[in-house]
Each structure stands twice: as C-alpha cells, then as structure tokens.
Amino acid sequence: MTLGSFDWAVLAVLGTWLLATLVSHVPTRRLRWIKDVDPFGLIPGWTFFAPKPATTDLHLLYRDRLDDGCCTEWREIPFAERRRLLHAVWNPGKRYRKALFDICMGLAESAIGSEHDPATMKLSIPYLLLLTYVGSVDHLPGARAVQFSVVTSFGMVSDREPEVLFLSEFHGL
C-alpha cells in the first residue's frame, strides 16, 4: 500500500511538530523565538513546575480614590479557594485562579525584568487586563479612580511578611 501525497504531508507535519517540540526545549535563549511565534499554542511546554516553580501566592488588590481625594482601604480580589476533594474530579474554579495567577505573574515578571519601562508597561496585555478587571468590580459611590497592586505571600505555613511586586498608577473610572 503506497503512501499518497496527503499521507506524506501528515508524516511531514507530525515529524516537524515533534522536532519543533524538541528544539523549543533546548535550554538556550536563542531558541525562545519558537514559542514567541506560536499564537496557537501548538508547541507544548513540558517543563511543568520546573526548574523554578511558583512557590509563592499572588494576590490582586485594589483601592479607590474618592471625590474628596481620600483613598479607600486596599481590598483583595480573592482567587484562591480552599482545596476540596471534589476538585480532583470537577474543578472549574481552576480556570479563574490560573488566569489571574498567569496574568499577575506576567505583570510581575515584566516589572522585575530588565525590559521594565513604566510607559510601555501600562500598555502591556497583563496591565490592561488587570486594569479592565479592577475597573469592572464593585466600587464605592463617589469613586473617581482606581489603583491596583500585585502582592506576593509566602505560602500557608510561612509567617514571612507579604511583599508588593507591582503597584499601578491611579486610573480614572
């Protein structure tokens, strides 16, 4: 049974896909572009929780500036819920938690990174997503502007004080 042109094309696709997977995992910055040019999520990242896993919790907080110029207390938008046995089978909440975690982590990483530039930071996707999100939650009557912050804490069994990773400007509501 000879291979037709479609069969050859399938073999070429699978071979190229496997090769791209292998090459993208070579630990060098020079090959990082392979992931960057993949908007479709086709090249998998198989380095789960390694080499440096997320060992801290992230928290998203916001506060309002009111008509009179005073600021409200910081309020946290919770995104971690207590683990339940049911989550081993049915866990829709993980989408919300991971989305917020990934976005906060993306913002924190670019804030810490050498490419940090306050002007361009405000145009980054994580910044805009978080700003839109904190703008959409409930605010006090008279709130004129909102500011948000990403804070890291050091796990459920640590008494180390949380640290601020990122603090936004105030933005009009």
Add this chain to the structure above:
Amino acid sequence: MTLPMEPGQVLFWAQVIASVSVVLASLEWLAAAPLMGPRGVLQWEVLRSRYTFLYEGPAARLVHPVLRYPAALAVPGVRAVAAGALLALPGLEGAGAAALAGVVAVTSVLMFVRSPYSMDGADQMTVLTFATLSLVHASGHPWVREAGIWFIAIQGALSYSIAGWAKASARDWRNGRYLAQIMATRIYGAPALARFLGDHPRLAALAAWSVILWESTFILVFFLPEPAVAAYLLLGLFFHVHTALAMGLNTFFWSFVAAYPPIYYAASRSHAWLGGLLGS
C-alpha cells in the same frame, strides 16, 4: 513479546480517554463562563490586541465574531459536543471521525488563540492528541496510523522526561524544598501536606527524588521489557491521581493517561524490534 493491542484499538482507547478529558474541560469552561464575560478577567477586546492579525485583516474578521463574548462560549460548547459524539459513536471511522476529532482540535486551538492565560499542559496535550487523531483518521494509511501512535507516545514520554530533567537541574527540587513550598501555596497546595513535608524535610526530599527519577527516566520505556513499562504506567496513574487530589489538576489525569495506550504499544513495538536486532 506479543503486541498488546492492534493499532486501531490503541487509537480507539486514546480517543476515548482524551474525549473524556475534553468533555470535562469544556464543561468546566462553560461553568467558568463569567471569566470571559463583561466583568471577567479574560477580556477579548484586550486579549485580541496581542497580535495584529487578531485585530485587523481577514483572520480578525474570521475569529472576532467567534471569540468575542458571548459567542465565545460556543467554542467549548461545540468542543464538548464533538468529543461527546466521539464517545457516543465508538465505531466511527474515516471522514466522520476525522471531522469530529478535527473540530475538537480546532476549537482547542481557538481557546489558546482567545487567551494563553489559564491554559495548561492538559490543554496542550489535548491539541496534540486530537490533531493527530484527525489526521490519522483522514489518512487511513496503516503507516500513518503507526506514525500517529508513535507521535502521541513520544510526546507523552517527552512530557514526563523533560519535566524530570528540568527538576533535576534545580537544587531546591533535589532537596525537596520546592515540593514543600508548592504544597504550601494556596493555588496548588494542600495545607496538611505542606505542614507534613515542612516537618519532615527528608521525606520531602525522598518524594521529590521519586518524582524526579520516575519522570526523567520515563523515556526509557521504549527500551524496557513489558513488565517495566507497565510499572512506569502504573506509577503514572498513581502520580496523576495524587496531583488531582492534592493539586486539583483533574484534567491532567485524562489528557496524559490518554497517551498511555500509545506509549504501551510503541514500547512493545520498540522492544520487539530491539529483541530482533539483538537476536539476529
């Protein structure tokens, strides 16, 4: 060594297990629909500005009506229906199976296009598995079927080994500290387990080394005899049940265990070839 299953059966079981993962993940997305809504964090109007092609041009005109809210909810909806149909029609082959698997693959990719945030390794495995199943069903050639099985098997084995090698390269993975710290996080942890590992650092190191050794040597299944391959896969089941219970990674179980029939088949084939080579 006798082969455990025919290639058709191998792909059938991979498809059944992966379809369970897709139905589950899609229903979870629908249950988490407010995430994509007007007050959710995954705002399409912001997310589409990641790439020019999502904002203007023919591709944008094609995907924008599909990925904006609430139309975007149809993506996991259609995905669940297609995977459900594959489960409900187990004898389906050829163009019908190719089309349904293709719908699952394309809608899975659309979820990545809408937002890379919140997507995980289980979602990536789903894309690989269903794209392969679709192409294999469409071709029907036995060599392509064999290649599809090997592709899923190697990707599955690589996923473990690459994760294991990356962990082995980090000192705090080797001494168990990272494992205890992950368990102490609210997002992936379990307080009781975190306290236990924190109080017993040697056990934490032992548990971390067990994961590192099992993961990093997984690729060897293609060179090991059948009982050893079965042992690796049984450890894999234990690993995924544990991560589902302790970390809430429920869809990882189905997405990665779907690769086990191909891994078992490919390992048996490989071992038979190696035996033939050494015997000749």
